[in-house]
Amino acid sequence: MTSGPRTIAEHTAAALARVRPVAAASVRVDDPAVVGLVLAADVVAAAPVPAFDHAAMDGYAVRSADLPDDGSSVTLEVRGDRRPGVPSPASAADAVGMKSAAPAPPGAADFIPTTSDGGAADGGAADGGAADGGAADGGAVRIMTGAPVPDGFDAVVPVERTSTSRFVAGGPTTERTVTLCRQARDHVRRAGTDLRRGDQIARAGDVVGPGLVAIAAAAGLVELPVRRRPRVAVLSTGSELAPLGTTEAGTIADSNSLMLAALVRAAGADVVRIGAVPDDADALRAALDHVVGVKTAGPDRHDPADLMPTTGGVDLIVTSGGVSAGASDVVRELLASGSAADVDVATVAMRPGKPQALASWRGAPWIAVPGNPVSAFVSTVLYALPAVRRLAGRPDRPAATVRAATGWSSPPGKEQVVPVVTRPDGVTPAGRGGHQLSSLAHADALVVVPAEVAHVAPGDPLPHVPLPEAR
Numbered sequence: 001m002t003s004g005p006r007t008i009a010e011h012t013a014a015a016l017a018r019v020r021p022v023a024a025a026s027v028r029v030d031d032p033a034v035v036g037l038v039l040a041a042d043v044v045a046a047a048p049v050p051a052f053d054h055a056a057m058d059g060y061a062v063r064s065a066d067l068p069d070d071g072s073s074v075t076l077e078v079r080g081d082r083r084p085g086v087p088s089p090a091s092a093a094d095a096v097g098m099k100s101a102a103p104a105p106p107g108a109a110d111f112i113p114t115t116s117d118g119g120a121a122d123g124g125a126a127d128g129g130a131a132d133g134g135a136a137d138g139g140a141v142r143i144m145t146g147a148p149v150p151d152g153f154d155a156v157v158p159v160e161r162t163s164t165s166r167f168v169a170g171g172p173t174t175e176r177t178v179t180l181c182r183q184a185r186d187h188v189r190r191a192g193t194d195l196r197r198g199d200q201i202a203r204a205g206d207v208v209g210p211g212l213v214a215i216a217a218a219a220g221l222v223e224l225p226v227r228r229r230p231r232v233a234v235l236s237t238g239s240e241l242a243p244l245g246t247t248e249a250g251t252i253a254d255s256n257s258l259m260l261a262a263l264v265r266a267a268g269a270d271v272v273r274i275g276a277v278p279d280d281a282d283a284l285r286a287a288l289d290h291v292v293g294v295k296t297a298g299p300d301r302h303d304p305a306d307l308m309p310t311t312g313g314v315d316l317i318v319t320s321g322g323v324s325a326g327a328s329d330v331v332r333e334l335l336a337s338g339s340a341a342d343v344d345v346a347t348v349a350m351r352p353g354k355p356q357a358l359a360s361w362r363g364a365p366w367i368a369v370p371g372n373p374v375s376a377f378v379s380t381v382l383y384a385l386p387a388v389r390r391l392a393g394r395p396d397r398p399a400a401t402v403r404a405a406t407g408w409s410s411p412p413g414k415e416q417v418v419p420v421v422t423r424p425d426g427v428t429p430a431g432r433g434g435h436q437l438s439s440l441a442h443a444d445a446l447v448v449v450p451a452e453v454a455h456v457a458p459g460d461p462l463p464h465v466p467l468p469e470a471r
């Protein structure tokens with residue numbers, strides 16, 4: 001199908017209609033590769049955060065009811081010791097049998113009941129050892145930040161606001177009593193006050209970042225439902241294209257495939273870069289078959305009947321060059337040959353980037369952009385990157401506008417796509433503007449000047465398409 005001139009929005013929609021998000025999979029939260037992937041489903045907490053009521057300060061757990069309302073101090077017996085990472089009081093008591101004759105060494109991961117003479121309890125609650133520091137008898141329980149607050153206790157008084165004044169890291173803790181008073185804050189982080197079980201953590205389409213990994217782990221999740229990075233093949237067409245560093249007369253460096261690969265990678269895809277294919281339909285056919293993983297069975301490897309269709313290789317193909325009206329425009333030649341499906345050769349009323357094409361090759365969507373480097377760049381940003389985003393499972397980028405910081409002219413009747421540098425006072429065309437490849441070196445966004453605008457004035461609002469951050 002060949003259509004008449006269309007708008008950028010129309011061609012973007014036509015490109016997007018060809019792609020769907022790649023399949024979802026589960027990836028462990030501790031797999032570094034999960035960072036940067038896109039959630040395939042909403043994520044909810046499997047456990048509350050915090051998981052249990054715990055001390056927010058090193059100090060003493062108390063019952064506020066035991067502390068005078070008027071703020072005067074009270075001396076309480078120190079009846080136990082709570083460290084982070086210990087079992088619950090009951091199981092700790094079981095573990096130590098409540099019979100230990102000597103105080104545990106500092107750092108012992110136990111709840112150590114303390115007797116009134118400073119030694120460890122040997123008879124449990126029955127002899128006044130306040131076996132689990134339970135609240136029934138009140139008193140104070142020495143507690144370190146992160147340790148579970150004993151049942152019945154409801155506040156923690158920081159050590160520096162008590163008669164103890166400080167704990168010595170790794171040192172003994174033998175005080176039998178502590179004098180303290182009511183504090184304005186309870187310094188207890190309560191279970192579920194950050195997230196309750198079932199609370200939503202993130203939504204489908206969100207990118208997994210460091211913070212999400214942390215909250216997922218804290219909320220009891222082992223795996224996240226994500227989509228793998230889309231695989232995108234990038235290749236250039238042109239018999240004049242030579243490998244990097246070649247200085248042979250009449251050849252040029254294949255800069256487009258490097259540029260397109262970097263753009264597509266920055267947008268979140270894994271890239272299979274084929275590099276340059278000569279202006280030869282058979283060579284292009286073979287290269288495309290290679291990237292989609294088609295097996296050739298017969299002696300004539302180009303007979304479609306001998307090809308096993310598969311999209312196992314890549315999720316999208318992006319090619320540059322060969323889409324205009326020349327005798328060596330190999331993409332056009334191949335699209336006209338009947339080998340490709342869903343062919344849509346389009347003229348877009350934009351500058352640069354007028355000739356465009358879409359197709360599908362053995363089931364893989366194919367976005368063909370023009371070869372002029374600036375055209376290839378803007379076309380890839382406008383058509384291929386939204387497709388990569390959709391393949392990855394991300395929502396479409398919301399429309400944004402930016403102010404022009406300077407003025408410039410624009411061709412009448414065409415949308416003008418301008419690589420720009422974005423500053424606080426607005427955007428200015430990057431480099432020397434126009435079709436100069438050098439202008440792309442510092443561009444951080446594109447702006448699209450509407451077709452009906454012949455002159456952009458400073459302060460005019462323009463649609464703004466930020467470039468993806470290189471990675």
Ligand SMILES: Nc1nc2c(c(=O)[nH]1)N[C@H]1C(S)=C(S)[C@@H](COP(=O)(O)OP(=O)(O)OC[C@H]3O[C@@H](n4cnc5c(N)ncnc54)[C@H](O)[C@@H]3O)O[C@H]1N2
Nearest residue numbers: 236238254255256257321322323324325354370371372375
């Ligand atoms: N008679 C017409 N001629 C052209 C038209 C038209 O409408 N009628 N359109 C022009 C426009 S607009 C563009 S854009 C180009 C697009 O042409 P192609 O997509 O066929 O691209 P090529 O001819 O292959 O190359 C154009 C230009 O870009 C250079 N190039 C190509 N590939 C690379 C690469 N990988 N790395 C660096 N540079 C590359 C190539 O050498 C050419 O100079 O067509 C106009 N013609």
Ligand code: MOO
Nearest residue numbers: 352353354372375
């Ligand atoms: O529109 Mo072409 O894309 O001039 O460069």
